[in-house]
Amino acid sequence: MRHRLKDVAERAGVSVKTVSNVVNGYAHVRPDTRARVEEAITALNYRPNLSARNLRKGRTGVIALAVPELDIPYFAELARHVVSAAAELGWTVLIDQTGGGREQERVVASGITDHLIDGLIFSPLALTADDLVNLDGTPMVLLGERVDRGPADHVVIDNVAAAREITNHLVGLGRRRIAAIGSQRTPEGASARLRLDGYRSALVEAGLGYDEALVAPAPVWHRADGAAAMRHLLSSGVRPDAVFCFNDTLALGALRALHETGLRVPEDVAVAGFDGIEDGRFSVPTLTTIAPDKERIARLAVELLANRIDGDRSASPRELAAPYRLEPRESTQGRHP
Amino acid sequence: MRHRLKDVAERAGVSVKTVSNVVNGYAHVRPDTRARVEEAITALNYRPNLSARNLRKGRTGVIALAVPELDIPYFAELARHVVSAAAELGWTVLIDQTGGGREQERVVASGITDHLIDGLIFSPLALTADDLVNLDGTPMVLLGERVDRGPADHVVIDNVAAAREITNHLVGLGRRRIAAIGSQRTPEGASARLRLDGYRSALVEAGLGYDEALVAPAPVWHRADGAAAMRHLLSSGVRPDAVFCFNDTLALGALRALHETGLRVPEDVAVAGFDGIEDGRFSVPTLTTIAPDKERIARLAVELLANRIDGDRSASPRELAAPYRLEPRESTQGRHP
DNA sequence: CCTGGTTTCTACAACGTTGTAGTCAACGTT
DNA sequence: AACGTTGACTACAACGTTGTAGAAACCAGG
Numbered sequence: 130m131r132h133r134l135k136d137v138a139e140r141a142g143v144s145v146k147t148v149s150n151v152v153n154g155y156a157h158v159r160p161d162t163r164a165r166v167e168e169a170i171t172a173l174n175y176r177p178n179l180s181a182r183n184l185r186k187g188r189t190g191v192i193a194l195a196v197p198e199l200d201i202p203y204f205a206e207l208a209r210h211v212v213s214a215a216a217e218l219g220w221t222v223l224i225d226q227t228g229g230g231r232e233q234e235r236v237v238a239s240g241i242t243d244h245l246i247d248g249l250i251f252s253p254l255a256l257t258a259d260d261l262v263n264l265d266g267t268p269m270v271l272l273g274e275r276v277d278r279g280p281a282d283h284v285v286i287d288n289v290a291a292a293r294e295i296t297n298h299l300v301g302l303g304r305r306r307i308a309a310i311g312s313q314r315t316p317e318g319a320s321a322r323l324r325l326d327g328y329r330s331a332l333v334e335a336g337l338g339y340d341e342a343l344v345a346p347a348p349v350w351h352r353a354d355g356a357a358a359m360r361h362l363l364s365s366g367v368r369p370d371a372v373f374c375f376n377d378t379l380a381l382g383a384l385r386a387l388h389e390t391g392l393r394v395p396e397d398v399a400v401a402g403f404d405g406i407e408d409g410r411f412s413v414p415t416l417t418t419i420a421p422d423k424e425r426i427a428r429l430a431v432e433l434l435a436n437r438i439d440g441d442r443s444a445s446p447r448e449l450a451a452p453y454r455l456e457p458r459e460s461t462q463g464r465h466p
Numbered sequence: 467m468r469h470r471l472k473d474v475a476e477r478a479g480v481s482v483k484t485v486s487n488v489v490n491g492y493a494h495v496r497p498d499t500r501a502r503v504e505e506a507i508t509a510l511n512y513r514p515n516l517s518a519r520n521l522r523k524g525r526t527g528v529i530a531l532a533v534p535e536l537d538i539p540y541f542a543e544l545a546r547h548v549v550s551a552a553a554e555l556g557w558t559v560l561i562d563q564t565g566g567g568r569e570q571e572r573v574v575a576s577g578i579t580d581h582l583i584d585g586l587i588f589s590p591l592a593l594t595a596d597d598l599v600n601l602d603g604t605p606m607v608l609l610g611e612r613v614d615r616g617p618a619d620h621v622v623i624d625n626v627a628a629a630r631e632i633t634n635h636l637v638g639l640g641r642r643r644i645a646a647i648g649s650q651r652t653p654e655g656a657s658a659r660l661r662l663d664g665y666r667s668a669l670v671e672a673g674l675g676y677d678e679a680l681v682a683p684a685p686v687w688h689r690a691d692g693a694a695a696m697r698h699l700l701s702s703g704v705r706p707d708a709v710f711c712f713n714d715t716l717a718l719g720a721l722r723a724l725h726e727t728g729l730r731v732p733e734d735v736a737v738a739g740f741d742g743i744e745d746g747r748f749s750v751p752t753l754t755t756i757a758p759d760k761e762r763i764a765r766l767a768v769e770l771l772a773n774r775i776d777g778d779r780s781a782s783p784r785e786l787a788a789p790y791r792l793e794p795r796e797s798t799q800g801r802h803p
Numbered sequence: 804c805c806t807g808g809t810t811t812c813t814a815c816a817a818c819g820t821t822g823t824a825g826t827c828a829a830c831g832t833t
Numbered sequence: 834a835a836c837g838t839t840g841a842c843t844a845c846a847a848c849g850t851t852g853t854a855g856a857a858a859c860c861a862g863g
Contacts, residue, residue: 199546226549
C-alpha cells in the first residue's frame with residue numbers, strides 16, 4: 130500500500146539513490162532514466178517518508194505558531210496569515226494553544242527543543258526574558274511586546290504610539306472624560322501597560338490629566354470582561370464620554386453593555402478598540418480601532434524565522450516594526466461623519 | 467548542545483537501550499540505574515528526537531485538522547476544542563487551511579499520505595466521495611455533512627432537523643414571511659442544501675408554503691455576504707418579517723444591513739443564525755442561533771480517529787451524531803421576552 | 804549443587820532517507 | 834594512444850530511535 134524508495138527503484142530498475150536524486154531534482158540523470166523513475170513514482174503513488182528525510186537532514190519543514198487562544202479573533206486572523214505566508218515558503222505550520230498562562234508558555238518555549246519543529250513563532254502574553262534562557266538555540270520569533278533584553282528576533286508594532294494616536298482621536302472629537310478598559314497589574318500584562326502608557330501620555334499632552342478612576346482593569350480580554358468593566362465604570366459614577374478599550378473584543382463587550390444601559394454610541398459615549406478584527410466592521414455601531422497590518426506581521430515573522438533557520442543563528446536578535454492604521458468608524462464618528 | 471540517547475548513556479554508564487527503556491517507562495530497570503539515567507537526562511536536558519522515533523515506530527503523534535478558514539469563528543472555535551481534545555490523548559495538531567475550494571481540499575486529502583501525520587480530521591466544504599477513493603488507508607474523520615457513501619468515519623449534526631427547529635421557532639413567534647439567506651447551487655453547498663431542506667419542510671408543515679423569492683443565495687458565508695443578501699431581499703420588495711441565515715456570520719451581516727436600513731430587529735424583522743458562535747452573545751441585538759456542541763464534536767472526532775489509528779482500520783465507517791441546541795435570544799425574542 | 808525462571812541489562816539490526824565516495828563509460832584534448 | 838574531465842549511476846554508511854534476541858546475574862525450590 131505504502132511504498133518506499135526501494136520499491137520505486139526496483140520497478141524502475143535503478144538504484145535507490147537514483148530515485149532519491151530524481152525526487153530531489155538532481156541534475157545529472159539521463160532523460161530516459163528520469164522518465165522511467167517518474168513513471169514508477171506515479172504508478173506506485175510514492176510519497177517520501179518525511180520522518181526519515183527529517184532524521185537524515187536534521188530538518189522537519191514544520192514550524193510552530195504558539196498563540197494564547199485560537200478563538201480570539203485577532204489570533205485566528207493572525208494564524209491564517211502565518212499559515213499562508215509559511216506555505217509560500219514551503220513550510221507547514223503546527224498550531225499550539227498556550228492558554229496564555231506563564232507556566233504553559235514556558236512549556237511551549239522549552240518544548241521547541243524536541244526536534245519536531247525547525248522553529249517557533251511565539252505570541253506570548255506572560256513570558257519574561259528569564260523564561261527564554263536555555264533554548265538550545267532553536268530559532269524563535271516573538272510577536273507583540275518586547276520581552277526585555279530578549280534573546281530572540283521580534284516583530285512588534287509601536288503600542289505606545291498607537292494607543293496615543295487613538296486617544297488623540299477621541300480628544301480631537303471633543304471628548305474630555307476618556308476612560309480606558311483593559312489595564313492589568315500582572316507581569317503578564319505587557320500590552321496592557323504599553324497601551325496604558327500611550328493613553329496616559331496622550332491625555333497629559335492634551336492637558337486633560339490622568340485619572341485612575343477612569344481606568345478599569347480586565348483580567349482577560351474577552352467580550353464578557355469588556356462588558357463587565359464597562360458596567361463597572363458606568364455604575365461607579367465617573368460618567369465617561371469616551372472609552373478606549375485595549376482590544377476589540379473588550380470594545381464589543383463594552384458596546385453591548387452601553388446598549389443595555391440605554392446609552393447611545395457615540396453620542397453619549399464614544400468607543401474605540403484595538404486590533405482591527407473583522408467583527409468590528411459589522412458591529413452595531415461599527416468599531417473605531419487600531420488595525421495592525423496582520424499580513425505584514427505574519428510575513429515578517431516567517432521571513433525572520435526562515436533567515437534564522439537557514440542562516441546565521443548567532444547573529445544578534447533583530448527587531449522589526451510592522452505598520453498599523455487608525456480606522457475611524459461609527460463608534461466614535463457616528464453614522465454620517 | 468543537543469544530546470542523543472548515546473550521550474545520556476555514556477554519562478550514566480549504561481547502554482543506549484537502557485536509557486531508551488527508562489525514557490519509555492520499561493518496568494525492569496533497577497532503581498539506582500534508573501536514578502543515574504534520570505540524572506543524566508536532566509543534566510543534559512535530553513529530549514528525544516521525534517523524527518527518529520517516528521521513523522522507527524511508524525507513528526508521528528501528529529494529527530491534522532483541515533478546515534476551510536481559520537478566521538471564520540465557527541472553525542476557530544472548533545479548532546480550539548480539537549486541539550484541546552487531542553492534547554488530552556497526547557496528540558499534537560497540525561492545522562491546515564484549505565480555503566474551501568475543491569482542488570485544494572483534494573490536495574489536502576491526498577497529502578495525508580506523506581507520513582507526516584497519523585490521521586486527519588477534515589471539515590470539507592467541496593469534497594465529494596470520488597475525491598476520497600485512493601487514500602492509502604490513512605485514518606480520516608470527516609466533520610459536517612455526509613459525503614455520500616463516504617469511506618470514512620464521520621461526525622455530523624442533523625442539519626435538516628436543526629434547520630426545521632429554528633424555522634419552527636420563527637413560525638411560533640407568528641412570523642409569516644420567513645426568508646432564508648445562504649442558499650448555494652454548487653455541489654459544494656452540502657450544508658446549504660440540508661439547511662434549505664429543513665427550512666422548506668418546516669414552512670410546508672406550518673402551511674406557509676415555500677416561496678423561492680424569499681430565498682437569497684450567498685456564494686460564501688461571510689458577514690459581507692450576509693449584509694449583501696439582506697439588502698437584496700429588502701430591495702426586491704418581498705418584505706420578509708423574519709430571516710433564517712444559514713450561519714451566524716451571515717446573520718451578523720444581515721443584522722448590520724437591517725440596522726442601516728432603519729428596520730428594527732426583531733420588531734420588524736426577526737433574525738436567526740446557525741453555529742452558536744461567541745459573537746452572537748454580544749451583538750446588538752444578541753443572536754438567536756442553533757448551537758452545535760462543538761466540544762462534543764471535537765471529542766468524538768478525536769476519539770474516532772484514535773480508534774482508527776490504534777485499532778481496526780478495516781472496520782466499516784462509523785457515523786456519530788453530535789447534539790445541538792436552539793438558543794433563543796434577542797434577535798427573535800426581543801429584549802425582554 | 805543443579806534446574807528453571809525471572810530480572811536486568813546489552814548488542815545488533817532495522818525504520819527510509821540522503822551525503823560521501825566511488826566506479827565506469829564516454830568524451831575531448833594533447 | 835594516453836590523459837584528464839565530465840556525466841550517470843551505485844554501494845555504503847549514517848541520522849537517532851526501538852524491537853528482538855539473548856547474555857549474565859540472581860532467586861527459589863528441590
